[in-house]
Amino acid sequence: MTAPFDLSDDSVVVVIGTGAGGGVLSNELAQKGVKVVALEAGGRHLPQDFINDEWDSFGQLAWLDPRTTSGDWRVSKDFSGLPAWIVKSVGGTTQHWAGASLRFQEHEWKAASSYGNVQGASLLDWPIDAAEMDPWYSKAEDKLHVTRTGGRPGLPGNNNFKVFEAGAKALGYKDVHTGRMAISSSDDTDRTMCQQTGFCFQGCKWGAKWSAGYHDIEQGEATGNLEVRPQSHVARILHNDEGKVTGVEYFDADGNLQMQKARVVCVAGNSFESPRLLLNSASSMFPDGLANSSGQVGRNYMRHMTGSVYAVFDKPVRFWRGTTMAGIITDEARHDPSRGFVGGYELETLALGLPFMAAFLDPGAWGREFTSALDEYENMAGMWIVGEDMPQETNRVTLNHEVKDQYGLPVVNVHFDDHPNDIAMRNHAYKQGAAVYDAVGATRTFPTPPYPSTHNLGTNRMSENARDGVVNKWGRTHDIPNLYISDGSVFTTGAAENPTLTIVALAIRQADHLASELSAGNL
Amino acid sequence: MSKTQSPRGLTRRELLSQTTALGASFVVGAGFIASGDAAWAMETTSLKPETFATLVQLARDIYPHDKVGDEYYVVAVKGYDTADAAPGIEAGIAALNAAAQGMGNASYLDTAWERDRVDILRGMENSAFFQQIRGGLVTGLYNQKAVWPIFGYEGSSFEFGGYIDRGFNDINWL
Ligand SMILES: Cc1cc2nc3c(=O)[nH]c(=O)nc-3n(C[C@H](O)[C@H](O)[C@H](O)COP(=O)(O)OP(=O)(O)OC[C@H]3O[C@@H](n4cnc5c(N)ncnc54)[C@H](O)[C@@H]3O)c2cc1C
Ligand code: SF4
Numbered sequence: 001m002t003a004p005f006d007l008s009d010d011s012v013v014v015v016i017g018t019g020a021g022g023g024v025l026s027n028e029l030a031q032k033g034v035k036v037v038a039l040e041a042g043g044r045h046l047p048q049d050f051i052n053d054e055w056d057s058f059g060q061l062a063w064l065d066p067r068t069t070s071g072d073w074r075v076s077k078d079f080s081g082l083p084a085w086i087v088k089s090v091g092g093t094t095q096h097w098a099g100a101s102l103r104f105q106e107h108e109w110k111a112a113s114s115y116g117n118v119q120g121a122s123l124l125d126w127p128i129d130a131a132e133m134d135p136w137y138s139k140a141e142d143k144l145h146v147t148r149t150g151g152r153p154g155l156p157g158n159n160n161f162k163v164f165e166a167g168a169k170a171l172g173y174k175d176v177h178t179g180r181m182a183i184s185s186s187d188d189t190d191r192t193m194c195q196q197t198g199f200c201f202q203g204c205k206w207g208a209k210w211s212a213g214y215h216d217i218e219q220g221e222a223t224g225n226l227e228v229r230p231q232s233h234v235a236r237i238l239h240n241d242e243g244k245v246t247g248v249e250y251f252d253a254d255g256n257l258q259m260q261k262a263r264v265v266c267v268a269g270n271s272f273e274s275p276r277l278l279l280n281s282a283s284s285m286f287p288d289g290l291a292n293s294s295g296q297v298g299r300n301y302m303r304h305m306t307g308s309v310y311a312v313f314d315k316p317v318r319f320w321r322g323t324t325m326a327g328i329i330t331d332e333a334r335h336d337p338s339r340g341f342v343g344g345y346e347l348e349t350l351a352l353g354l355p356f357m358a359a360f361l362d363p364g365a366w367g368r369e370f371t372s373a374l375d376e377y378e379n380m381a382g383m384w385i386v387g388e389d390m391p392q393e394t395n396r397v398t399l400n401h402e403v404k405d406q407y408g409l410p411v412v413n414v415h416f417d418d419h420p421n422d423i424a425m426r427n428h429a430y431k432q433g434a435a436v437y438d439a440v441g442a443t444r445t446f447p448t449p450p451y452p453s454t455h456n457l458g459t460n461r462m463s464e465n466a467r468d469g470v471v472n473k474w475g476r477t478h479d480i481p482n483l484y485i486s487d488g489s490v491f492t493t494g495a496a497e498n499p500t501l502t503i504v505a506l507a508i509r510q511a512d513h514l515a516s517e518l519s520a521g522n523l
Numbered sequence: 524m525s526k527t528q529s530p531r532g533l534t535r536r537e538l539l540s541q542t543t544a545l546g547a548s549f550v551v552g553a554g555f556i557a558s559g560d561a562a563w564a565m566e567t568t569s570l571k572p573e574t575f576a577t578l579v580q581l582a583r584d585i586y587p588h589d590k591v592g593d594e595y596y597v598v599a600v601k602g603y604d605t606a607d608a609a610p611g612i613e614a615g616i617a618a619l620n621a622a623a624q625g626m627g628n629a630s631y632l633d634t635a636w637e638r639d640r641v642d643i644l645r646g647m648e649n650s651a652f653f654q655q656i657r658g659g660l661v662t663g664l665y666n667q668k669a670v671w672p673i674f675g676y677e678g679s680s681f682e683f684g685g686y687i688d689r690g691f692n693d694i695n696w697l
Binding site: 198 | 584585586587588590641644648657661662664665666670671674675676677678679680681682684685686687689690691692693694696697
């Protein structure tokens, strides 16, 4: 029972993007009786449509509209037109995320206070803290069915995990387990239990893993309060003379320009498209783009300090079998400057199929050093490194007026330079990751460079003061009272943890705030 | 998509007797090319057969896997045998042969040791031609489903019920 709303209905909340932020927000608002039109650039892909094949799935789900890159990060050299590996589909990147669902540590909400002055970093404390977030995290964990929370059992360990765990223990690490995963680990719920298929990055064909696309969106539509319009690419946010937003212009599935009126607009297009939309909506009243009086729109782009460590053994591992990322060591997540950097990192199991391994193990490499590694594919184990990176004002998403997308709109350029703290942390993590595998007899290890970004954060950051950021503690823009940001771009700092549980918790909290503001007549 | 079979009527003995040796490959008459052991054979339409044979060797030298037969490298580069792509490939292979001659060899295929061929490639690895061939191979070679079993990779698993009952945790040597 999907609700059809009129283009001229100015009582609706328009949500742009239906990923972790926008998909959850749309459902939560609909559950509270708020009328929502969700505009999503991608199409609808349900579990039965997903493909157990890396490149075919990439073609089906990935955001492939043009983008450009600059800066000293290696992605800019290896994948210059693909700064991020994210999704264009109803459900956004939650369609093929791995499901690792971790809370921030308490000190990470206050990074500036915790780490002190770090040269070149634009650190800032979040205007919210761990205590305030605790109940929202609990709601998010229940929504996502996160394992090892709310009494839910952990997932069983696969071959890749067993190697990882044995190495971690041999090395003296204490906190290693199969992770807190948004993947069903028992048959007691309405979600199918994980069948260890091993294609979590291609979309879970069992629906065992949570996705906004087939969980929240369907629940929201069932209320009759939510209309999702797929293949609807928002081009511009419109405003009136009072400086309030009034609606959006978007290209529909046939490429025709439409105008949807709105009472409130919530932007949730991921950390490249959200600032792009604000900048592309510049007007004579807001010449630098919407909500940009601080000049912070697009700045402080964060992607997490990442990298991978793969290892070869003299016997088979077959690490592609089973859940892609159900394994974690959290011992290095603490803040301990004696290691030579501030903040911390997590080590998480990771496997790629042969086609992606060939593309990502050492991009650009050739010859026997490279191929002798792939020859041992069956004997490989692997882990991913994810740690807190330093926000920098100059790491930045800007409009590239030289390059236009299929609608004639300027695309984004993504500029990123590693901070010395990121490099020190990555080198530490490479060493520790290799040591884990060496402890169980690895014959060769590979410190693999970062892939195109999967975690994209910070380009519309949250701040106490309007001069320091783009949105306040509710995700409401400092400049425009009925314009909200609802995705990972609001992150003030990145913390060491995978971001999605926090994006979801913030979206649930924002829905609560919006519903009460709406009923109080403040919007 | 996959290799073409030897044309009807041509026996392996005839094939070998009519051919000119070209590294591990043989050119048989106009446009027809086959491997020494007849594991694969194809007719080129736009590229000179010598050029194609060199391209196959180049592909193997970029991503050498001793357990992967030539037929997979053939499939990986077959797409360059078109009217559009051929001029660029002919020019690239000509440059490769010129580099080989500069090192005292008759041609790239006549450069007998892999290490010497790799030396030639190191000298041109930043060229657009080399990068085109290398980049194309990343998917052209490793995304061939027929290649996966050689590496042990099992591919799609949903239709078999995942690995929950098929060894997701069967490691026994730790
Ligand atoms: C391979 C992979 C694995 C991951 N694993 C994990 C993990 O284990 N744990 C974790 O926490 N995170 C993980 N992530 C990250 C996680 O997916 C993202 O952090 C999260 O989905 C971001 O949410 P979002 O709402 O900011 O954006 P998205 O989820 O990307 O949603 C944005 C949506 O907006 C749409 N959109 C953009 N522009 C427009 C426009 N102009 N008009 C209309 N629609 C638009 C997009 O099409 C998209 O659907 C992973 C990501 C990847 C790629
Ligand atoms: S391993 Fe589990 S969660 Fe991942 S795709 Fe398969 S069934 Fe889904």
